[in-house]
Amino acid sequence: MPRLSLLLFLGLLLQPSLSSTPSSCSSAASVKPIVSWAQNATHVAFEVKFTTRASAPARSGYKVSEFRCEAADPALPADDFSDGEEGAEDDDDDEEGSAASPLQNMPAPAPSSHSSVYVFSAPAECGPGDKTFVLDVSLWGPVKESEVAYKDSSAGRVTVLAEKKSPTSWESLVRTKADRTNVRKWEAMQAQMDKEEAAIKERVQKTMDELNKKKNSKKKKKKKKAKTEGAGDEL
Numbered sequence: 001m002p003r004l005s006l007l008l009f010l011g012l013l014l015q016p017s018l019s020s021t022p023s024s025c026s027s028a029a030s031v032k033p034i035v036s037w038a039q040n041a042t043h044v045a046f047e048v049k050f051t052t053r054a055s056a057p058a059r060s061g062y063k064v065s066e067f068r069c070e071a072a073d074p075a076l077p078a079d080d081f082s083d084g085e086e087g088a089e090d091d092d093d094d095e096e097g098s099a100a101s102p103l104q105n106m107p108a109p110a111p112s113s114h115s116s117v118y119v120f121s122a123p124a125e126c127g128p129g130d131k132t133f134v135l136d137v138s139l140w141g142p143v144k145e146s147e148v149a150y151k152d153s154s155a156g157r158v159t160v161l162a163e164k165k166s167p168t169s170w171e172s173l174v175r176t177k178a179d180r181t182n183v184r185k186w187e188a189m190q191a192q193m194d195k196e197e198a199a200i201k202e203r204v205q206k207t208m209d210e211l212n213k214k215k216n217s218k219k220k221k222k223k224k225k226a227k228t229e230g231a232g233d234e235l
């Protein structure tokens with residue numbers, strides 16, 4: 001029966017490609033992506049770049065297959081990042097905490113609560129032996145879990161925007177030094193957020209000034225009126 005054996009042979013050949021479903025993806029080696037972060041009083045923004053070195057280009061062809069953010073174990077204490085110890089970061093712009101931020105004088109968040117975020121990214125087509133990127137970290141402080149969203153920012157990158165539960169300054173994006181090895185400051189985004197925040201403050205100040213002006217001129221008018229009326233009484 002030559003025909004049957006040929007079919008069997010074909011079946012065996014097809015087997016490996018048929019099995020490259022998500023289940024085979026999870027057996028791929030998992031590595032940590034590079035994370036850059038920025039903040040303003042109310043939000044943290046971070047970019048997850050699918051690569052293992054900050055200076056390397058992002059690897060396209062990856063998609064987020066799972067994303068979660070939830071309240072984490074409140075017992076985990078925050079590491080102290082203010083001692084200047086830098087951790088094993090590799091290169092370029094990791095000057096975290098050195099720039100004088102307008103937020104720096106705000107109180108640190110209560111160490112009793114934080115959130116944890118989990119981003120699992122698998123190659124869009126999981127080839128055997130390929131990497132998957134897993135970011136599984138405890139955030140510095142608590143965030144509004146329902147207000148956390150991510151979007152693809154460009155090939156091989158996703159951007160996450162999270163609203164802080166309370167407007168405080170975070171010392172780092174993450175809570176432990178171990179998590180911090182792949183985390184650095186996102187200078188361009190920080191500059192943009194600082195600018196936006198300053199613009200908001202300026203608008204608020206302007207409105208306040210205008211309100212005060214109106215109030216003052218009303219007071220003056222009232223005073224004037226009172227004066228003229230007073231003068232009238234004397235007549």
Ligand SMILES: *[C@@H]1O[C@H](CO)[C@@H](O)[C@H](O)[C@H]1NC(C)=O
Nearest residue numbers: 040041042043193196197200
């Ligand atoms: C912080 O940044 C977010 C995202 O850009 C923005 O929606 C929010 O209004 C900003 N908050 C302040 C206080 O500037």
